[in-house]
Amino acid sequence: MIFIPLIANVSAETFDINMPTGSASPDAPYFWQNEKTGEATGDITISVGDTIVWKNGDQAKHTITSGTVEDGPDGIFGGSNFLVPGEFYKFTFTEKGQYPYYCLVHPWMVGIVTVTDGYKIIPNVGKDAGDGLTSFNVDYQFTGIISNPVVNEDQKSITFQVASDPKSIDHNLMLLLPTDLIEGPYIVFVDGEQNLRFEYLADTNVNTIEIELTENTNEITVIGTKIVPEFGVLSLMVLGMAVTSLIVVQKSKNSMKF
Structure with a gap:
């Protein structure tokens, strides 16, 4: 087991957006083209840590300027420097948010970069354990899907099913485990074999x-030192009310004695 700081996005990607030939004309059929998806709106959703590369494939000069046509440049990225044909500009986004951009020379060329934290959610983990009333959402980063969590109270473990993306070369999994759900330090098993790395x-x-998985990984199990509490908040409230009621009843009985 290795204790080192982790980066925000374990599977950071680079996205290329082309400015095609003719995009300098307001009558062009489209002004941008995402090389990965083919989208031609200039709008793109990425994760924190991802990079966008804007490429000038046109015959005219362009700019990549963050901000809006109405309010002007906001100075977050890009600027007023011209990209001559064949040049590119790239920027890595490190914070969540929405970032509009446009071309200073051709204001009909606009787009929006939406940056998310890149996490998917496994909901209601722990609902099958403890009092059945306490559960947690577990965030994760993975190119595939993590699902079907099963809590084993005796082993103090949680087992997850893994469905990797066969098209991806990155099978790194980042799993964020609430300490109220399962406390560390942890032992990890991948497809029944202990994983020390x-x-x-x-x-x-x-x-x-x-954890570094493979495209053939089917299951991971995380064993901790403490699992989801036996009594959740609601159960403790109910228990407290019951105890209070018993005390009141007992006092009433005692007051009736002569």
């Missing part, structure tokens, strides 16, 4: 583990 970052409320 994982990274672990401990924090107050959420512990993070990063």
Whole structure:
């Protein structure tokens, strides 16, 4: 087990957006083209840590300027420097948010970059354990899907099913485990075999583990030192009310004695 700081996005990607020939004309059929998806709107959704490369494939000069035509440049990325035909501009986004951009020379060329934290969610983990009333959402980063969590209270473990993306070359999994769900340090099994090569970052409320899987991985099990509590908040409230009621009844009985 290796204890090292983890980066925000374990599978950072680079996206190329082309400015095609003729995009300098307001009558062009489209002004941008995403090389990966073919989208031609100039709008793109990426994750924190991803990079966009804008390429000038036109015969005219262009700019990549963050901001809006109405309010002008906001200075977050790009600027007023011209990209001559064949040149490119790239920028890595490190914070969530929406980032509009446009071309200073051709204001009909507009787009929006939407940056998300890149996490998917496994909902209601732990609902099949403890009192059945306490559950947690587990965030993760993975090119595939992590699902079907099963909590084993005796082993203090959670088993997840893995469906990798066969088209991806990156099968790194980052799993964010609430400490109220399962406390570390952890032991990790991948398809029944113990995996010692994982990274672990401990924090107050959420512990993070990063595991290198393969496209053939089917299952991972995380064993901790403590699993979802036996009594959730609601159960404790009900228990407290029941105890209070018993005390009141007992006092009433005692007051009736002579």
